[in-house]
Amino acid sequence: MSHSQPIAGDFLSLLAEHRLEPAASAASSGAPVQTQATTVFGFHYAEGVLMAGDRRATAGNVIVTDRVEKIIEIDPTSVLAIAGVPATAFEMARVLQTSFEYYRRSQLQPLSLPARVRALARLLRDNLPMTMQGIGIVVPLFAGVDHAVIPPEPRIYFYDPLGAQFQAVGYAASGSGSGTIRSILSFQERYGQPRPSQMGLRDAVRFASRLLSTASEFDSATGGINPATETYATIKVLKASGVETITDAQQKEFLHD
Amino acid sequence: MTEEPYRWLEAVANRREYVHEQLKSGTPVLAASLPEGILLLGVGGGQSKVFELFDRHALAGLGHPADIEKIRQAAIDAAHVEAFTRAPEDVSLRRLVSFGLGPQLKTHFEQIFSAPFLVEMVLAELGPEPGRDLFFRLHFDGSYRTQFGGAVVAASQAEAEAAAQKWLGEMVKTKPGRTEAADLLLQAWWRLSENKSFTEGLPDEAARQAGWREAVKGKEIEIGWLARQASRPARYQAQTAAELGL
Numbered sequence: 092m093s094h095s096q097p098i099a100g101d102f103l104s105l106l107a108e109h110r111l112e113p114a115a116s117a118a119s120s121g122a123p124v125q126t127q128a129t130t131v132f133g134f135h136y137a138e139g140v141l142m143a144g145d146r147r148a149t150a151g152n153v154i155v156t157d158r159v160e161k162i163i164e165i166d167p168t169s170v171l172a173i174a175g176v177p178a179t180a181f182e183m184a185r186v187l188q189t190s191f192e193y194y195r196r197s198q199l200q201p202l203s204l205p206a207r208v209r210a211l212a213r214l215l216r217d218n219l220p221m222t223m224q225g226i227g228i229v230v231p232l233f234a235g236v237d238h239a240v241i242p243p244e245p246r247i248y249f250y251d252p253l254g255a256q257f258q259a260v261g262y263a264a265s266g267s268g269s270g271t272i273r274s275i276l277s278f279q280e281r282y283g284q285p286r287p288s289q290m291g292l293r294d295a296v297r298f299a300s301r302l303l304s305t306a307s308e309f310d311s312a313t314g315g316i317n318p319a320t321e322t323y324a325t326i327k328v329l330k331a332s333g334v335e336t337i338t339d340a341q342q343k344e345f346l347h348d
Numbered sequence: 349m350t351e352e353p354y355r356w357l358e359a360v361a362n363r364r365e366y367v368h369e370q371l372k373s374g375t376p377v378l379a380a381s382l383p384e385g386i387l388l389l390g391v392g393g394g395q396s397k398v399f400e401l402f403d404r405h406a407l408a409g410l411g412h413p414a415d416i417e418k419i420r421q422a423a424i425d426a427a428h429v430e431a432f433t434r435a436p437e438d439v440s441l442r443r444l445v446s447f448g449l450g451p452q453l454k455t456h457f458e459q460i461f462s463a464p465f466l467v468e469m470v471l472a473e474l475g476p477e478p479g480r481d482l483f484f485r486l487h488f489d490g491s492y493r494t495q496f497g498g499a500v501v502a503a504s505q506a507e508a509e510a511a512a513q514k515w516l517g518e519m520v521k522t523k524p525g526r527t528e529a530a531d532l533l534l535q536a537w538w539r540l541s542e543n544k545s546f547t548e549g550l551p552d553e554a555a556r557q558a559g560w561r562e563a564v565k566g567k568e569i570e571i572g573w574l575a576r577q578a579s580r581p582a583r584y585q586a587q588t589a590a591e592l593g594l
Contacts, residue, residue, distance in 0.1 A: 102432075197421060
């Protein structure tokens with residue numbers, strides 16, 4: 092990450108020039124119990140991509156909060172879903188938000204989808220020392236609109252902790268509750284009627300909420316949905332036209348339809 | 349030469365004359381604070397004049413494209429580093445110009461063995477209400493003037509610029525809509541480009557509109573809009589004359 096001259100439009104090299112390195116890490120033998128954030132997933136529905144996550148963060152057996160926003164709009168055509176250590180993940184989100192906007196403004200064109208996908212992979216690789224120590228691990232999902240095809244199409248990517256990136260055909264999930272969610276998504280995509288990719292917005296939101304509720308029954312670190320306490324999922328949909336947030340009020344309405 | 353102070357003064361005066369001469373052919377850029385946002389406008393023959401800087405910040409400039417580009421990049425770099433190390437809300441035009449661009453331009457202008465920047469610009473910061481919209485009129489030598497609300501013009505001739513700004517400041521109060529304000533800015537642009545007075549022999553509105561329409565043929569009207577109400581942090585939109593119905 093150290094460059095004698097900043098690369099045009101590259102925010103990380105601009106930060107390095109100012110001796111500001113967001114992913115700088117140091118070894119530690121006595122790490123505290125880490126806060127973890129789970130569970131996130133994304134799937135293709137009829138109008139685009141839906142990304143959802145519960146709102147619980149835990150540290151060991153302690154529930155830190157049930158109000159975490161794990162689905163983060165990076166720019167009008169990109170969404171990041173974070174699973175892992177929020178301290179690192181939120182910093183990655185902030186770096187990406189600033190990097191994408193910096194590139195768009197300075198180079199007078201938006202960053203391509205492959206470059207946006209790789210930018211996150213680069214941050215994960217920079218986080219490798221923390222990952223290898225077992226602290227600061229982040230396993231995110233990323234969704235972005237590909238403007239290189241006509242008409243533009245939203246796509247989902249998932250990563251391994253070392254930064255390898257994979258495109259998801261129908262869906263992807265990450266975090267401690269992801270096993271349950273992947274199983275249901277796989278079943279629904281193969282045998283369900285309608286399949287997730289055929290669902291309209293209301294059905295897709297309702298399905299996403301039920302996925303989280305089911306995951307929370309098997310995984311204590313997944314928060315689930317609780318209308319009694321007005322606890323809903325964080326849900327964003329990504330269409331060719333951009334990102335839209337599905338508010339708590341909308342989720343409440345859709346769930347009671 | 350620089351060992352003798354009067355020679356340095358003479359050299360600086362010569363540079364000022366040189367810059368003014370170089371900027372003579374530049375066409376003006378204009379900005380106005382409106383109830384719904386800030387409008388910036390320039391007319392170019394292929395080179396860009398209006399740019400987004402940060403979430404609530406934009407600039408419009410005339411001069412050498414390479415110099416405009418250098419200043420634009422410096423402002424964007426500074427704004428994004430500031431936003432990252434503190435918060436986007438901490439990016440302020442006052443700090444960008446007072447502690448960044450202004451001193452750099454002054455230093456560059458007074459280093460008489462290097463080429464001076466050939467630029468005149470307007471920088472805008474969107475406020476929560478029109479009265480708190482902030483404009484900086486930044487000159488090639490690093491000097492600047494601030495103004496809250498109203499209209500601001502950057503042109504190569506100081507007297508004509510002041511006259512245009514006075515006229516526009518009054519007129520824009522009566523035309524708060526985006527399209528009609530853009531039309532007004534184009535009228536002012538036309539009078540400035542033609543080097544004509546804003547007080548004597550000012551034709552009626554229809555003639556002014558016909559004037560700018562004729563003058564922009566074969567050129568590109570660039571419009572930047574900083575929207576006061578928006579769902580996203582980035583408020584800037586590049587617009588075309590056709591989108592505004594001009």
